[in-house]
Amino acid sequence: MIHLKSAADIEAMKEAGRVSAKALRKTGELVRPGVSTLELDRFAENLIRMEGGIPAFLGYGGFKGSICSSINDQIVHGIPSREIILKEGDIISIDTGAIVGGWVGDNAATFAVGEIAPETRRLLEVTEQCMWDGIDAARAGNRLGDIGYAVQSCAERAGFGVVREYVGHGIGRNMHEDPNVPNFGRKGQGIRLKKGMVLAIEPMINLGTHKTRGPFEDRWTVFTADGAPSAHFERTIAITDGAPLILTAE
Numbered sequence: 001m002i003h004l005k006s007a008a009d010i011e012a013m014k015e016a017g018r019v020s021a022k023a024l025r026k027t028g029e030l031v032r033p034g035v036s037t038l039e040l041d042r043f044a045e046n047l048i049r050m051e052g053g054i055p056a057f058l059g060y061g062g063f064k065g066s067i068c069s070s071i072n073d074q075i076v077h078g079i080p081s082r083e084i085i086l087k088e089g090d091i092i093s094i095d096t097g098a099i100v101g102g103w104v105g106d107n108a109a110t111f112a113v114g115e116i117a118p119e120t121r122r123l124l125e126v127t128e129q130c131m132w133d134g135i136d137a138a139r140a141g142n143r144l145g146d147i148g149y150a151v152q153s154c155a156e157r158a159g160f161g162v163v164r165e166y167v168g169h170g171i172g173r174n175m176h177e178d179p180n181v182p183n184f185g186r187k188g189q190g191i192r193l194k195k196g197m198v199l200a201i202e203p204m205i206n207l208g209t210h211k212t213r214g215p216f217e218d219r220w221t222v223f224t225a226d227g228a229p230s231a232h233f234e235r236t237i238a239i240t241d242g243a244p245l246i247l248t249a250e
């Protein structure tokens with residue numbers, strides 16, 4: 001069931017979005033060679049709590065981090081660890097979520113660690129562009145498939161693979177609500193988008209094959225099937241009468 005949000009609900013969600021966005025931006029500023037993903041996690045958790053929020057991922061389904069930190073061929077849901085140390089040439093997807101006043105915000109970005117390979121740089125740029133194309137399609141009167149189509153065509157134009165098994169989602173008082181928001185689809189297909197829907201739009205785009213493997217022993221971390229890098233960008237947005245409203249913004 002899709003929970004439509006009132007204007008007051010959306011106003012309240014902006015605060016969860018603001019804290020999520022600040023946590024993402026400030027944690028991203030710490031990305032450099034030699035930092036462990038656990039340090040990033042501790043920083044993000046502290047920031048979220050200082051801003052009056054609760055880390056949305058901590059304890060979710062038993063998840064042990066306040067952020068998801070996914071490196072190189074890890075697509076999503078990497079678990080922060082003191083043993084994972086960033087090194088020059090890595091990329092890291094950081095996903096942060098905060099609960100404020102019972103509402104959830106969720107956003108992600110992929111950061112370069114020092115200098116990265118040109119094709120990996122292009123993967124990051126294209127994946128972020130795919131997210132914006134998807135967001136731009138999130139308009140009342142369009143259909144869910146229009147979002148997926150926009151993301152998929154952006155990625156495939158560049159020759160990249162679109163992850164199928166993990167998708168965006170509705171969000172509100174729960175982090176994951178209906179509907180699922182695939183990053184692939186056909187124009188004009190799927191449910192009609194309405195004012196008051198709040199969605200987390202989050203392309204996961206692979207440099208090589210779209211296929212995934214895992215999770216394995218840790219039950220969370222998802223990898224690309226071919227070991228090639230993967231990027232991930234996400235915003236929480238509200239559908240309005242006009243342009244989509246970005247809720248995960250400072």
Ligand code: MG
Pocket residue numbers: 106168169200202234
């Ligand atoms: Mg999400």
